[in-house]
Amino acid sequence: MADVDVDVIVIGSGIAGLAAAHSAWEAGLKRVLVAESEGVVGGSSRLSGGIVMGAPTRYQKAAGIDDSADMLFHDYMSLNQWMVEAGVIRRYCDEAGPAVDWLGDLGVQFHEDLIYGGGEIVPRCHCAVNGGQGIIDSLHAKAREREIDIALGQRIDRLIVEGGRVVGVAVGDDEIRAHAVIVASGGFAKNMALMEEFFPGAYGTGDWMWYIGADGSRGDAIEFTKSVNAQLTGHGRGLRLLHPNFVTTLEAFVPGWMVLVNRDGRRFGAENAPYGLMDGFMTAQGNVAFAIFDDVVLNPEKGPQVETYKQTIPGREGRGSPNWNPIMVEEQVGRGRIKRSETLEGLARELGLPVERFVATIKRYNAGCAAGVDDYDKDKKFLRPISHPPYYGAEVRPATVCFTQTGLRIDRDGRVLNDFSEPIPGLFAAGEVTGGIIGDRYVGSGNSLSNGATFGRIAGRTVANNLQ
Ligand SMILES: Cc1cc2nc3c(=O)[nH]c(=O)nc-3n(C[C@H](O)[C@H](O)[C@H](O)COP(=O)(O)OP(=O)(O)OC[C@H]3O[C@@H](n4cnc5c(N)ncnc54)[C@H](O)[C@@H]3O)c2cc1C
Known part of the structure; x- marks a missing residue:
């Protein structure tokens, strides 16, 4: 040898x-x-x-x-x-x-x-x-x-x-x-x-x-x-996670109570999907989506409380969303990164989305929440209507790279x-x-x-x- x-x-x-x-x-x-x-x-x-x-x-x-x-x-x-x-x-x-x-x-x-x-x-x-x-x-x-x-x-x-x-x-x-x-x-x-x-x-x-x-x-x-x-x-x-580009903080999953729409103002999948699937969803949407939520996120007393994430990871109990919490949302509204409007029509215009289609999307989502069913089979524990103004929205991209x-x-x-x-x-x-x-x-x-x-x-x- x-x-x-x-x-x-x-x-x-x-x-x-x-x-x-x-x-x-x-x-x-x-x-x-x-x-x-x-x-x-x-x-x-x-x-x-x-x-x-x-x-x-x-x-x-x-x-x-x-x-x-x-x-x-x-x-x-x-x-x-x-x-x-x-x-x-x-x-x-x-x-x-x-x-x-x-x-x-x-x-x-x-x-x-x-x-x-x-x-x-x-x-x-x-x-x-x-x-x-x-x-x-x-x-x-x-x-x-x-x-x-x-x-x-x-x-x-x-x-x-x-x-x-x-x-x-x-x-x-x-x-x-x-x-x-x-x-x-x-x-x-x-x-x-x-x-x-x-x-x-x-x-x-x-x-x-x-x-x-x-x-x-x-x-x-x-x-x-x-x-x-x-x-x-x-x-x-490789693997990419959805990211709003506010600050560089890792958030593996989008909060389940959020609604994601594409540039056409349509939903395209369950927002709580595992990250391996979300990456593929985003490829199909041209790598741009818009995260939509309402004022209950900032003022919880206004609406029902639902789950944010699918499960708690042992050793990481009690962690909230680093991107989508009241302090960060107010800050990013101030920076113009999150758009805010008293009406869904106004929010659609702020985000550059087709107004009628976007409003129809949210109406359908809200009706699903009331009936306890979702077009994309999102778990009931996340379903909360987008119905408490003001409304909020921000562009998101699959821009957090985990590995190649x-x-x-x-x-x-x-x-x-x-x-x-x-x-x-x-x-x-x-x-x-x-x-x-x-x-x-x-x-x-x-x-x-x-x-x-x-x-x-x-x-x-x-x-x-x-x-x-
Ligand atoms: C924040 C974060 C969270 C993640 N969470 C998970 C998770 O929970 N579960 C999961 O499965 N995956 C997770 N991943 C992905 C996973 O961690 C990595 O894909 C995996 O650790 C890669 O392991 P590796 O040993 O191949 O490479 P690495 O752990 O990156 O090790 C490669 C080593 O080679 C060294 N090296 C590079 N070039 C040279 C050279 N020329 N000469 C000598 N040394 C060199 C590097 O410095 C490095 O130390 C996560 C990734 C990140 C960043």
Whole structure:
């Protein structure tokens, strides 16, 4: 076997990188090096909400939830209309549940209550205690215990390739050699040129676009894997959330009591839809909508109180809407960002919407509220008529970027494929740096951390098994 400095090099210390490192270590490789470009461990994973999807898990079992990898696969493929690579998704679904349990074995703590992420039949989204930071802290602590090296401030800029095989990485003139390299360097939302090329749906929201993830998401791997002709897949994919552009505060869901209309003054979906679906709704509306509400939001005594969000996320109880609360609304009316009018006709004119159609839309919505039914099957617990003037409205766009999903194409074992769909010897990948796992529809909540943990674990195992 060739002379090496370490057994395996992992690029990136987010959930995918740390999962790969632990998995390789557990499978027998004791010289594992994680190279991290930033001065802190964890990437976007650290900043995340810490929701991880998987089925079946011991946490589901303890909560009396009957679920299976087959049900997850069915939901995943149906939601994505089979426009993802079924073999790779099959592997993902088979291993996502065990990966959640394994995170638990590595010290990650999950709340007992699971949540629904999207439209799944049973809850399969696991909420980590202390969110993404809790996950990273546990994996980091375990890495120290196992003497897995994490080198900070090492921004890999080149792969070392000999005879078509990846045998190491370099930072400038410093080279380090290994039996294999696992790329887990995250997405590219910090790189505007790559956003324009690979995620035009987000780039097109213009100066509203706001990325909530880590600084290291510069897409370096897209550049440094060109030398081995790595194949990219998943063009145009990623996750965007609706955003009013008042301030840069993350709000994953629009309050359910709101009404959304498009430029034609028509509704187009249930306002409380999961974010994976809302992203698609917004693409179909040309990425612009208008959020409509009435004075009950500012003066609750004027009308009935209904729910704001579908569910409470364990560990985040009691949080209200950061964008759509009385203080923010008054402030944004003052700035002219929210329009206010005593009549629906006046509001339509302020927003530049077709007046008669908009008024008809609201009348129909209000009639539905009175009857307890909704054209888009919005849950009754959100239904409240827009009937207490003054009325309010603001433009919203799917401009909050959570992550990107154009990336390296991998096979079901985490091997990176070249342009001819052949595995590139010595090169593996996992997490947000890969493409093709997350489809046009983000499944549930926790699809991305789960992708990272699952394929990180698979890649680490594949590397170790191939060396024995
Ligand atoms: C605020 C927020 C909330 C989210 N909530 C959730 C959630 O609850 N559930 C969910 O599933 N998803 C969530 N996501 C998405 C999810 O967190 C990410 O998609 C996921 O963490 C990506 O994991 P990763 O390991 O692939 O990449 P990252 O965690 O981003 O790690 C990649 C690492 O590689 C490093 N790196 C980059 N380039 C180089 C280089 N050249 N050399 C060395 N190192 C490099 C980066 O600095 C970074 O540390 C959220 C995202 C954000 C931003």
